[in-house]
Amino acid sequence: MDFNFENELSGKIALVTGGTKGTGKAIADRLSKAGATVIVTARNKPEDQPGHIHFIAADLSRPEGTQKVVEEILAEYGHLDILINNMGSSETPGGGFTVLSDHDWEATIQTNLLAPVRLDRGFLPGMVGRGEGVIIHIASIQARLPLYDSTLPYAAAKAGLVNYSKSLSNEVSPKGVRVLTVSPGWIMTSASGRMIERIADSSGGTIEQATHSVMNALGGIPFGRPAWPEEVAELVGFLASPRAAYLTGTEYVIDGGTIPTI
Structure with a gap:
């Protein structure tokens, strides 16, 4: 089979949640370069948001936020071909189990699990009806x-x-919709860079020492560094493309060898 990598997603409509910065922005850029029409969501529009990428302001941790995104996309484009559930965050305090409240648990689960579930629910009927579509859940090696x-x-x-993604794939893959999971390890985003600076400042060490302290906390990264957002985006771009037409129901780990088992 012959593929044109530069325009392999031409005519496709893609949504990347949390697509205004970090890995989400890199994924949005990668899909756009492949020819897709790209929509991104976040709570607030950044000042440097590219004009060729459709931005929707929404809080996806709330049901009304996901509903807004689904309704706006279907009203303007009629359907969605590619859904990248990238949005995720951890804002809970450190200190282990005893310091966590019900609110900490509920807010984290709303953002990292139920938001993707609700978006899938909104767009899957159309994908199943057309007999095609791609959903990629961005999870984590955690x-x-x-x-x-x-x-x-x-x-x-x-x-x-991860478990939900596999279960969903078993249900909808026979109907033409591919469902995949990408689980990155530590990614060097701007937020990660700021975290490293804070660690270096508080410890009185260097940026390099702070970086190694985080890698050590993860049990080490055999590759010797975190991933760059563009490296994760390249994997996602491939999985969303026709080149990955037979891939579904699988988790792809991109962690520089961090997980110590096979």
Whole structure:
């Protein structure tokens, strides 16, 4: 089969949640370069948002936010071909199980698990009706390698997302819709860079020392560095493309070798 990599997504409509910064922005740019019409969501529109990418302001942690996104996209474009459930965050306090409230758990699960579920529910009927579509859930290696002292609810929500993604694939793959999971390790986004600077400042060490301290907390990264957002975006771009037409129901880990088992 012959593919034109530059325009392989021409004519496709794609949504990337959390697509205004970090890995989400890199994914949106990658899909746009492949010819897709790209929509991104976030709570607030950044000042440097590209004009060729459709932005929708929405809080996806709330049901009305996901409903707004579904209704606006279907009203303007009629359907969605590619859904990248990238949005995710962990804002709970460190300190382990005892410091976490019901609100911490509920807010984290709303953002990292139920928001993708609601968006899938909104767009899947159309995909199934056309007999084609791609849904990619961005999870995390914390689903298998949780950091219990700092991100316990996040890790639990991502584990749920991985399981849900596999179950959903079993249901809709026979109907023409591919469902996949991408689980990155540590990614060097601007937020990660700021975290490293804070660690270096508080410890009195260098940026390099702070970087290695985070890698050590993860049990080490054999590749020797975090991933760049563009590296994760390249994997997502491939999985969303016709080149990956036979791939569904699978989790793809991109972590530089962090997870110590096969």
